[in-house]
Amino acid sequence: MAGLQLNNIYKRYGNGAIIVNDFNLKIKDKEFIVLVGPSGCGKSTTLRMIAGLEDITDGELWIGDRLVNDIAPKDRDIAMVFQSYALYPHMTVYENMAFGLKLRNFKPAEIDLRVREAAQILDISHLLERKPKALSGGQRQRVALGRAIVREPQVFLMDEPLSNLDAKLRVQMRAEISKLHKRLQTTIIYVTHDQIEAMTMGDRIVVMKDGIVQQADTPDNIYTYPHNIFVAGFIGSPAMNFISGVVTNQTGKVTFRANGIDLVMPDGKARALIEKGLVNSEVILGIRPEHILDDADYIRANPGSVIYTQIDVKENLGAEVYLYLTGVGTEPVVARINPRQGLEEGSSISLAIDTDKVHLFDKDSQRAILGPEHYGLSK
Amino acid sequence: MDKFWMQVAQGLKAQYGGEWTVGPGVDSGSTVWHADGITLTEEQEAAITHVLQAVSNARRQTSQPGDGFGQWLRRAVKSGMSNWSIPGESLIGLGLEHPFGFIWIKSHDHLEDTILQSLLNRYFADFLYVHVYQIDDDEWIVLLPSTKSTRVSAMLEQMLEHAQGIHAVLLEELGQHSFILAERPKRWFRSSGGDVDRDGSTLLQAIFALKRMGQWVKQWIPEEPVHGIWAFQTEQLIMSLSAAQQVQWLNQLGAMAKWHQVLADDEELEQTIRVWLQSDANSSEASKRLFIHRNTLLYRLEKIHTQFGLDPRRLEDLMLLRIGLILYKLHKK
Numbered sequence: 001m002a003g004l005q006l007n008n009i010y011k012r013y014g015n016g017a018i019i020v021n022d023f024n025l026k027i028k029d030k031e032f033i034v035l036v037g038p039s040g041c042g043k044s045t046t047l048r049m050i051a052g053l054e055d056i057t058d059g060e061l062w063i064g065d066r067l068v069n070d071i072a073p074k075d076r077d078i079a080m081v082f083q084s085y086a087l088y089p090h091m092t093v094y095e096n097m098a099f100g101l102k103l104r105n106f107k108p109a110e111i112d113l114r115v116r117e118a119a120q121i122l123d124i125s126h127l128l129e130r131k132p133k134a135l136s137g138g139q140r141q142r143v144a145l146g147r148a149i150v151r152e153p154q155v156f157l158m159d160e161p162l163s164n165l166d167a168k169l170r171v172q173m174r175a176e177i178s179k180l181h182k183r184l185q186t187t188i189i190y191v192t193h194d195q196i197e198a199m200t201m202g203d204r205i206v207v208m209k210d211g212i213v214q215q216a217d218t219p220d221n222i223y224t225y226p227h228n229i230f231v232a233g234f235i236g237s238p239a240m241n242f243i244s245g246v247v248t249n250q251t252g253k254v255t256f257r258a259n260g261i262d263l264v265m266p267d268g269k270a271r272a273l274i275e276k277g278l279v280n281s282e283v284i285l286g287i288r289p290e291h292i293l294d295d296a297d298y299i300r301a302n303p304g305s306v307i308y309t310q311i312d313v314k315e316n317l318g319a320e321v322y323l324y325l326t327g328v329g330t331e332p333v334v335a336r337i338n339p340r341q342g343l344e345e346g347s348s349i350s351l352a353i354d355t356d357k358v359h360l361f362d363k364d365s366q367r368a369i370l371g372p373e374h375y376g377l378s379k
Numbered sequence: 380m381d382k383f384w385m386q387v388a389q390g391l392k393a394q395y396g397g398e399w400t401v402g403p404g405v406d407s408g409s410t411v412w413h414a415d416g417i418t419l420t421e422e423q424e425a426a427i428t429h430v431l432q433a434v435s436n437a438r439r440q441t442s443q444p445g446d447g448f449g450q451w452l453r454r455a456v457k458s459g460m461s462n463w464s465i466p467g468e469s470l471i472g473l474g475l476e477h478p479f480g481f482i483w484i485k486s487h488d489h490l491e492d493t494i495l496q497s498l499l500n501r502y503f504a505d506f507l508y509v510h511v512y513q514i515d516d517d518e519w520i521v522l523l524p525s526t527k528s529t530r531v532s533a534m535l536e537q538m539l540e541h542a543q544g545i546h547a548v549l550l551e552e553l554g555q556h557s558f559i560l561a562e563r564p565k566r567w568f569r570s571s572g573g574d575v576d577r578d579g580s581t582l583l584q585a586i587f588a589l590k591r592m593g594q595w596v597k598q599w600i601p602e603e604p605v606h607g608i609w610a611f612q613t614e615q616l617i618m619s620l621s622a623a624q625q626v627q628w629l630n631q632l633g634a635m636a637k638w639h640q641v642l643a644d645d646e647e648l649e650q651t652i653r654v655w656l657q658s659d660a661n662s663s664e665a666s667k668r669l670f671i672h673r674n675t676l677l678y679r680l681e682k683i684h685t686q687f688g689l690d691p692r693r694l695e696d697l698m699l700l701r702i703g704l705i706l707y708k709l710h711k712k
Binding site: 038039051052053072073074076079080082084086087088089090099100102103105108132133147148193 | 400411413414415487498501502503505506537540541543544546547548550551552553554555556605670
């Protein structure tokens with residue numbers, strides 16, 4: 001097992017394109033790190049540089065106490081699991097898992113021990129004599145994982161390993177990989193474009209865009225205190241709502257004002273906005289769908305938080321309802337509320353925005369204006 | 380395991396019992412062995428390792444079965460000409476009079492001479508007639524005997540699985556990225572009266588086609604490293620036309636300038652057509668592969684329809700779009 005350190009890592013191509021731009025991260029031993037971002041953000045390239053499948057243009061990569069920039073991939077003591085999970089078709093499951101160890105001249109008894117132990121962890125002991133053709137997609141993915149596990153590497157690298165599985169199996173394998181991490185107690189670096197995988201699996205998430213790390217933090221912090229609009233919009237489903245408006249300060253109340261909305265800011269946020277000189281400035285307000293409230297008591301008690309809207313579209317998911325609302329800002333706003341009677345498309349509805357939970361972003365830099373200390377503690 | 384190492388394994392089995400596997404290791408020059416079902420003393424293990432390493436070293440210094448054919452193949456491929464005759468004696472013992480498929484491998488990096496060959500020899504240890512030949516600094520050909528299958532689709536699927544397996548083993552064991560194309564099994568040398576025909580042109584032309592298509596597919600579908608060449612017959616047909624005929628065809632589908640203008644301005648559209656084709660015009664599959672919502676995909680398909688006058692949801696138009704895209708890529712500056 002080992003930690004990793006990526007210092008000022010760059011990947012540039014001959015045509016001048018910068019794919020990874022000054023990537024810095026210290027990964028602790030046994031940590032589960034998820035690199036997440038949209039297609040082309042540089043996450044897979046970063047993983048491939050760690051694996052040694054891509055050269056590092058600039059910067060230092062340390063695995064444990066070894067600088068590995070110039071060390072061949074096979075000598076880095078890592079194991080990779082890919083999306084394609086191609087197995088060796090003419091070998092049984094046992095042989096698939098044993099092959100790498102045989103190449104390295106492990107003794108048969110040691111090979112047998114490792115293969116059977118990995119098979120037990122992955123619950124595929126009963127499949128050891130089968131050929132890949134006789135396996136389902138999920139079972140094949142487990143064998144691919146098994147091939148990595150038997151090597152007992154210092155670091156596991158996983159590149160979208162669940163992408164080829166159907167939705168139900170993905171959810172199941174997601175939990176399996178998390179359990180596997182706890183059991184193996186090893187460092188895992190996992191790449192995905194799926195924010196749900198990132199949120200549910202990672203000890204820490206690294207959100208990337210255009211080759212640049214946008215934020216690296218725990219899932220909770222990423223969700224609750226996004227550093228910029230990109231992170232705020234990328235993590236969370238339905239995505240955070242954004243409304244452009246102006247901060248005003250009239251009659252001693254600091255208010256966010258936009259089309260169809262006058263939102264009185266709570267004391268902490270109001271003070272911060274005054275101190276930062278943002279009164280009369282244009283800002284972007286962010287609010288997550290679940291922080292738009294339908295609670296009659298809350299609405300009565302917080303008149304400065306109320307918005308009056310029309311229901312454009314209603315999506316009933318059974319346990320919750322998504323309302324697509326018009327009349328606030330310029331784009332539809334999504335609210336996630338509990339199902340109840342009277343939520344008809346085309347009807348008017350009064351809702352309240354939980355002002356403790358609103359985010360404010362600078363209109364130009366798109367960075368968060370407020371720090372964690374300015375958010376309310378109540379959920 | 381090639382024939383030589385199989386004989387060594389049989390000799391060891393006769394001496395010690397158990398089941399033996401012997402062959403070159405993943406590192407150049409190393410030899411590895413396993414014996415299942417018996418227990419050896421440490422002294423015996425050390426002695427066997429020592430002797431096998433010495434045998435391996437001695438063997439490397441002498442010619443090996445198939446060397447003649449391998450050298451011929453490399454020279455012929457390098458020449459770029461297909462009118463070569465194969466020295467008949469070089470084929471003896473290779474089993475190539477039977478149908479065989481082959482797999483063209485292009486490695487991302489230059490590898491030491493024997494590393495890839497050693498690995499694949501171990502990988503295909505259970506096959507009697509699998510041959511691996513280096514044809515260029517970063518290119519190899521693997522010759523695989525065909526298994527008896529009456530269904531063509533099963534045969535092609537099997538070739539593709541072998542190609543994917545090779546890609547995986549190179550990646551996992553050598554950390555080596557490769558690009559791989561498979562060719563369907565068939566009888567590449569005709570037999571007449573028990574003698575093997577020495578005409579190498581059919582095989583060489585097929586290898587040249589793999590090299591040519593390999594370059595094309597690398598550009599066309601860079602994110603997918605393993606393919607069967609049989610999936611690119613339209614491309615091969617178009618490439619057989621003269622450049623002037625190709626441009627004429629493209630202009631018939633809409634001027635080159637129009638294709639360039641639309642696709643250069645909107646790279647997503649090109650990717651959308653490509654993935655739409657790969658997904659057999661299945662919107663759920665295509666949107667999943669593109670990581671976009673189905674409605675976004677439908678919007679893009681409509682945009683393609685508007686821009687080119689060809690509706691990707693109609694089979695006839697989709698075929699023309701595919702041809703247009705191939706021609707555009709061939710002539711893109």
